[in-house]
Amino acid sequence: xxxxxxxxxxxxxxxxxxxxxxxxxxxxxxxxxxxxxxxxxxxxxxxxxxxxxxxxxxxxxxxxxxxxxxxxxxxxxxxxxxxxxxxxxxxxxxxxxxxxxxxxxxxxxxxxxxxxxxxxxxxxxxxxxxxxxxxxxxxxxxxxxxxxxxxxxxxxxxxxxxxxxxxxxxxxxxxxxxxxxxxxxxxxxxxxxxxxxxxxxxxxxxxxxxxxxxxxxxxxxxxxxxxxxxxxxxxxxxxxxxxxxxxxxxxxxxxxxxxxxxxxxxxxxxxxxxxxxxxxxxxxxxxxxxxxxxxxxxxxxxxxxxxxxxxxxxx
Amino acid sequence: xxxxxxxxxxxxxxxxxxxxxxxxxxxxxxxxxxxxxxxxxxxxxxxxxxxxxxxxxxxxxxxxxxxxxxxxxxxxxxxxxxxxxxxxxxxxxxxxxxxxxxxxxxxxxxxxxxxxxxxxxxxxxxxxxxxxxxxxxxxxxxxxxxxxxxxxxxxxxxxxxxxxxxxxxxxxxxxxxxxxxxxxxxxxxxxxxxxxxxxxxxxxxxxxxxxxxxxxxxxxxxxxxxxxxxxxxxxxxxxxxxxxxxxxxxxxxxxxxxxxxxxxxxxxxxxxxxxxxxxxxxxxxxxxxxxxxxxxxxxxxxxxxxxxxxxxxxxxxxxxxxxxxxxxxxxxxxxxxxxxxxxxxxxxxxxxxxxxxxxxxxxxxxxxxxxxxxxxxxxxxxxxxxxxxxxxxxxxxxxxxxxxxxxxxxxxxxxxxxxxxxxxxxxxxxxxxxxxx
Numbered sequence: 001x002x003x004x005x006x007x008x009x010x011x012x013x014x015x016x017x018x019x020x021x022x023x024x025x026x027x028x029x030x031x032x033x034x035x036x037x038x039x040x041x042x043x044x045x046x047x048x049x050x051x052x053x054x055x056x057x058x059x060x061x062x063x064x065x066x067x068x069x070x071x072x073x074x075x076x077x078x079x080x081x082x083x084x085x086x087x088x089x090x091x092x093x094x095x096x097x098x099x100x101x102x103x104x105x106x107x108x109x110x111x112x113x114x115x116x117x118x119x120x121x122x123x124x125x126x127x128x129x130x131x132x133x134x135x136x137x138x139x140x141x142x143x144x145x146x147x148x149x150x151x152x153x154x155x156x157x158x159x160x161x162x163x164x165x166x167x168x169x170x171x172x173x174x175x176x177x178x179x180x181x182x183x184x185x186x187x188x189x190x191x192x193x194x195x196x197x198x199x200x201x202x203x204x205x206x207x208x209x210x211x212x213x214x215x216x217x218x219x220x221x222x223x224x225x226x227x228x229x230x231x232x233x234x235x236x237x238x239x240x241x242x243x244x245x246x247x248x249x250x251x252x253x254x255x256x257x258x259x260x261x262x263x264x265x266x267x268x269x270x271x272x273x274x275x276x277x278x279x280x281x282x283x284x285x286x287x288x289x290x291x292x293x294x295x296x297x298x299x300x301x302x303x304x305x306x307x308x309x310x311x312x313x314x315x
Numbered sequence: 316x317x318x319x320x321x322x323x324x325x326x327x328x329x330x331x332x333x334x335x336x337x338x339x340x341x342x343x344x345x346x347x348x349x350x351x352x353x354x355x356x357x358x359x360x361x362x363x364x365x366x367x368x369x370x371x372x373x374x375x376x377x378x379x380x381x382x383x384x385x386x387x388x389x390x391x392x393x394x395x396x397x398x399x400x401x402x403x404x405x406x407x408x409x410x411x412x413x414x415x416x417x418x419x420x421x422x423x424x425x426x427x428x429x430x431x432x433x434x435x436x437x438x439x440x441x442x443x444x445x446x447x448x449x450x451x452x453x454x455x456x457x458x459x460x461x462x463x464x465x466x467x468x469x470x471x472x473x474x475x476x477x478x479x480x481x482x483x484x485x486x487x488x489x490x491x492x493x494x495x496x497x498x499x500x501x502x503x504x505x506x507x508x509x510x511x512x513x514x515x516x517x518x519x520x521x522x523x524x525x526x527x528x529x530x531x532x533x534x535x536x537x538x539x540x541x542x543x544x545x546x547x548x549x550x551x552x553x554x555x556x557x558x559x560x561x562x563x564x565x566x567x568x569x570x571x572x573x574x575x576x577x578x579x580x581x582x583x584x585x586x587x588x589x590x591x592x593x594x595x596x597x598x599x600x601x602x603x604x605x606x607x608x609x610x611x612x613x614x615x616x617x618x619x620x621x622x623x624x625x626x627x628x629x630x631x632x633x634x635x636x637x638x639x640x641x642x643x644x645x646x647x648x649x650x651x652x653x654x655x656x657x658x659x660x661x662x663x664x665x666x667x668x669x670x671x672x673x674x675x676x677x678x679x680x681x682x683x684x685x686x687x688x689x690x691x692x693x694x695x696x697x698x699x700x701x702x703x704x705x706x707x708x709x710x711x712x713x714x715x716x717x718x719x720x721x722x723x724x725x726x727x728x729x730x731x732x733x734x735x736x737x738x739x740x741x742x743x744x745x746x747x748x749x750x751x752x
Contacts, residue, residue, distance in 0.1 A: 204526055
């Protein structure tokens with residue numbers, strides 16, 4: 001099977017959704033649709049990245065994103081290497097530049113990078129000669145997550161324009177929320193965020209979105225309910241009094257979900273804290289798209305790698 | 316006052332055909348300045364025409380401005396302990412090139428300047444290696460820990476001109492209160508960084524831009540709260556207090572109230588906060604990572620107004636040299652600070668060119684006021700004062716090239732900036748220590 005689309009991103013790196021045009025986003029989603037079909041066949045291999053070396057450089061632990069990028073690269077024919085860098089050292093940044101320079105000398109074609117500091121992936125991208133894909137940097141962006149969320153929504157709702165999407169939970173620490181706000185706004189969705197005030201970042205109302213502080217008002221009439229993971233490991237200081245209280249007011253259960261539209265769909269970027277931000281009956285219920293999101297993840301990452309690879313030297 | 320520079324050669328100097336601005340007297344006139352034995356003999360119209368002393372060196376200033384040399388009240392020099400970032404020698408060359416004739420260096424060295432022997436060490440090193448005057452500020456508390464006050468009397472006797480915990484705020488109100496009370500007996504100036512540590516763990520100013528970048532922010536209230544507390548302590552203790560670097564309108568309001576009430580309170584703003592706002596950080600540019608952080612444009616404008624009105628007394632460079640490895644990091648992990656002595660005057664002249672602050676007021680905040688607060692005899696062109704002088708062309712254009720700067724570090728936020736106004740000559744005690752060629 002040969003690709004009917006030859007979509008090219010006119011940039012070397014994918015660092016964030018901010019700055020992508022609606023056309024570029026739609027182009028990636030359309031391309032990803034093809035890979036969804038491909039991934040459901042027995043023969044899943046392409047040759048777009050044959051001879052290319054892809055390194056997944058993860059400074060922060062990840063299972064689903066890293067394996068998703070690994071499978072995506074392999075299905076496109078790349079040689080994929082995973083590197084997980086320990087984060088115990090105090091001078092993490094030094095190892096960032098040093099590792100980047102070292103890897104660069106091995107002539108990789110694609111670096112997929114996750115780092116705990118906002119802006120770290122862009123910094124690294126300036127130091128290397130190859131294509132860099134952001135797999136999440138601090139609380140800044142996680143572009144492929146937003147793309148896979150958009151693909152999941154579009155396949156289930158047929159559109160994104162005009163939908164009301166409620167993003168609920170730990171917005172403060174969430175790169176997923178930021179990338180989704182940029183993407184969904186660019187494609188014409190009505191975006192809401194719902195969180196206790198301590199988990200809302202300063203100035204969030206200036207992003208052209210609705211801000212709610214209760215699930216009752218925030219979920220009213222929502223088409224999509226996008227839950228965020230409570231990032232307890234990033235919580236230096238007291239943001240919420242207890243997990244119990246958080247679940248009581250902001251955990252998504254069947255009762256709260258009834259405020260949304262009857263055909264509302266539920267999403268979660270994973271990994272889930274069951275009983276903290278989402279009840280198991282909702283996570284595994286008929287309105288949940290959570291498993292489909294994982295499937296879309298591989299397709300979207302294949303699309304991103306494919307579209308960027310067309311700009312690689314000698315492509 | 317212990318001097319770190321030698322008196323000049325006996326040869327008199329005439330700075331002729333100059334626009335002479337002396338903020339200490341509020342004067343601005345065309346004339347000449349006569350320097351004899353390192354001191355200002357006279358400044359008036361027609362000195363050169365009336366005949367100069369035998370053997371005098373006559374410098375034709377061609378209409379350039381002659382003003383008191385700058386007194387930079389807040390500059391970090393890495394000596395002792397961080398000589399790879401800056402030494403007294405390199406700092407003094409940067410200062411001279413920027414028209415700064417007195418560096419007031421900060422105590423957060425290694426070891427900390429909390430012992431008279433270290434004050435003595437710095438003064439001796441400066442005498443041997445620096446080409447401008449150097450006066451250390453000593454630590455306010457031992458080891459900058461905010462727990463026990465230092466030997467304020469002995470340190471002052473050794474040559475410390477003021478007391479500060481550098482980039483730290485004293486957490487304990489009781490400790491600061493005792494320091495202010497004790498310092499009053501020595502008429503010692505306490506310079507305090509006003510930022511609540513628990514609210515300033517972030518990487519930049521709190522707000523929509525920090526949210527967009529995914530960086531944690533420090534609220535402006537972190538500054539105003541500490542300033543407010545401090546000024547209540549000053550109200551009781553009556554020691555002389557100076558806020559090290561205010562950044563926002565909220566703090567200025569607090570300061571104005573205290574000044575109105577007649578408290579012995581003064582304040583600085585750094586040239587960085589008068590020149591930039593948080594948007595200059597752009598895509599995580601670490602040279603704009605400062606402590607306290609850059610704020611919004613409305614705060615920058617408020618600071619400029621406060622400088623023009625005299626509410627802000629002093630403009631400092633807040634010179635903090637950082638080597639490249641401390642800046643080539645993700646923003647949240649990079650060290651804060653920017654070098655600034657060499658660009659201080661040129662950057663301040665931008666405020667004059669934009670008609671926001673009168674040139675006499677700018678020069679007063681850069682020389683006369685800090686000298687007064689620190690009890691230094693400089694910052695004036697009065698007869699008898701040390702001939703610490705800057706000669707500058709307020710309009711000469713130049714481009715800041717970090718490779719051409721004299722500092723040992725390169726972390727200037729004015730990288731590639733276009734400047735109008737350049738130092739032509741700097742004199743310390745009548746001796747030319749810098750000349751633009």
